[in-house]
Amino acid sequence: MKRDPQCPEECPSRPEPPPAPRITPEPTGEAEDAELKCGSAPVWIFGYGSLVWRPGFEFTSRKVGFIRGYSRRFWQGDTFHRGSEKMPGRVVTLLEDCGACTWGVAYEVRGEQIPASLQYLNMREAVLGGYDTKLVKFHPQEKDAEEPIQALVYIATPQNPSYLGPASEEDIAAQIIVSSGCAGHNIEYLLRLAEFMRYFCPQAEDKHLFSIEEALISILPCLCCTEESVEETASNPQKSKG
Ligand SMILES: N[C@@H](CCC(=O)N[C@@H](CS)C(=O)NCC(=O)O)C(=O)O
Secondary structure (H helix, E strand, O other): OOOOOOOOOOOOOOOOOOOOOOOOOOOOOHHHHHHHHHOOOOEEEEEOOHHHOOOOOOOOEEEEEEEEEEEEEEEEEEOOOOOOOOOOEEEEEEEEEEEEEEEEEEEEEOOOHHHHHHHHHHHHHHHOOOOEEEEEEEEEOOOOOOOOEEEEEEEOOOOOOOEOOOOOHHHHHHHHHOOEEOOEEHHHHHHHHHHHHHHHOOOOOOHHHHHHHHHHHHHOHHHHOOHHHHHHHHHOHHHHOO
16 A cells, blocks of 8 residues: 655654653642743644644644554544434544554644643543543654654544444444534534645545545535535435435
């Protein structure tokens, strides 16, 4: 399979850093509190799913780029944001995959933004979504970017109770079509991620993502028409089946 040109052919020589300790949003003491709030060091948060188009927290800057050694997969179930207990939706997580790359957005947070963003993401990703935190090396797409940036990433591992694991792209598309939750329809989640990749990372490959989008459009052909029809179908998929 052709690899993304940015990715190494062989596995990265150095193993990834150990998983980040679970970050408690409230600093433990005065010193930590002051450091977090007034510390000059920024924290970078890497998003590769809904975070690329709906971060939901304040940030100082953001960069498009990639992390090595992972593939993005719609293998995490979601019974809150894009699904329900009865009809879980499917959202993305990362699968360790030597030689692969996952493209997304890294957000720089500083000062007061740090505790606020971590508290918000702890609730959205960990408590409601079943994701764990890990530290990874983020490679900005700018050609003149020297060093990779250490970033925090939220990954749903197979051990979390909402993990669904592999399925055919057709079955994943069919599950997405019938799922919606508090944040909106699962169709919107898929299409906005595909739109982000086409617009901001046109050079990147993501066969899994675009195969699911293709399967979804073959089931709901109206989706390839206009933005309005996408909104319309996302809010009322039964009607668009004709
Ligand atoms: N951690 C990934 C995936 C995040 C994700 O999609 N998490 C779900 C939680 S189940 C979410 O935040 N959904 C909000 C939404 O769908 O708008 C990322 O960095 O983007």
